Amino acid sequence: MSVERVAQRAEAQFQDTLDSLCSYLRHPAISSKPERASDVLALANRVAHDLRELGLESTVHELPDALPLVSAHWMLAPGRPTLLVYGHLDLQPADEPEWETPPHEPTRRGERLFGRGAADDMGGWVSHLAAIRAWLDEDGSLPCNLRLIIEGEEEIGSPNLERYMDAWPEVFEADAMVLTDCENPAPDVPGLTVSLRGLCELELVVDALSADVHSGLWGGMVPDAGLALMRLIDRLTDEDGRLKVGRVAIDDARRVAGTKVPIGEPEIRAGARLLDGVPPLPNRDKSSAEWLWWQPAMTVIATSFAPPEKKKNALRRRASAILSLRAAPGQSTADLSSVVTEALMKDPPFGVHVNVRPHGSPGEGWLYTPRGPAFPAADRAYLATWGRPLVQVGIGGSIPFVALFGRRFGDKPLILNGVMDPATTAHGPNESLHLGTFAKSIQANVRLYDELGRALGAP
Ligand SMILES: [Zn+2]
Structure with a gap:
């Protein structure tokens, strides 16, 4: 069977694939640094060139005031479905002093390759280039039509991706999409991302006095705005320290999926850098996955409290805080903001004046229900290569390009992996x-093209 031969070919070419990944990783294509714009363009040109060498047609698209976007296609299977693969070639900065290897000189240590962009996201789309190459080298064709979109601005929030969609809509036309910029719950557990949380901020302002006054003269007689602020924030949380308003009901499918995700205390401890002796919040009646991905959460991200070196012996007239709210997938940030605001405005402690207003601009979450033949097809590809089907996972944060694809192409199968x-x-x-x-x-990509070509091929 040709898919077996192609899979073997991809395996035989693995060292070559790794070499080409390493050569891409040597481009410091950092989209947030204007002085690196030429590196982003150089890498885009290089990738387009390599895609042409593979046998695809490829174009570097450029819009004014935007970093480039690479598109490519192989459309020589008439009557077959078209799969679009999305990835991004730009990088986050790598200025942290903690780097143990040069961030733009990929370095292998044991079973891991270190370097900025190795997994986010060059490894993602290079895993497709490798599968495409194996098919074309071994079989001379692909089992479905294929498009590639490789963006140059994902790490700055994809500010121009929708403009690219409007300017060149034809390069986004497909029957199914693989968006490869997400995480697996473990190196041997493949993840299918089905949700993102939304994000918004509220500014909470408490006024108690019309001016700061001496704490020696008035302490113990008039309200402390700072204490009122803390009592108000405390009011929003339960005894475990979690936001207690705005919680949502989870359907059974996601509840069960959440229990299959391997997030235990060791994973939380390592991932969240918990100090010895500090336990994670107790799970009670929900899984870690549900708390992390599918329920709203609050973090106090700023306050007006002075740092110790700026203390003064005064009762402050005002205290304020910025509350960061993660809305549950499918829950609007406006709904969550309004229940939080209502809880804050009710019965002000000590009779202080309380004001709550939106801060910054909100980003909505995303909740996706996988349905249709593309998902069992993807499961078959993963079962054959990873030994298990995809596990539904969420992301506690927000990814602008995913919300955009969801809005523009939510009626198509969207396979978010990485x-x-x-x-x-x-x-x-x-x-x-x-x-x-x-x-x-x-290996999964080699089989995915074959499975999707057949599963979506029938009219
Ligand atoms: Zn990414």
């Missing part, structure tokens, strides 16, 4: 790619 794992430390120092995960992802 080559990251919890030890990857994307965006942090010492980012790395698990080479076993990378190799299995290439």
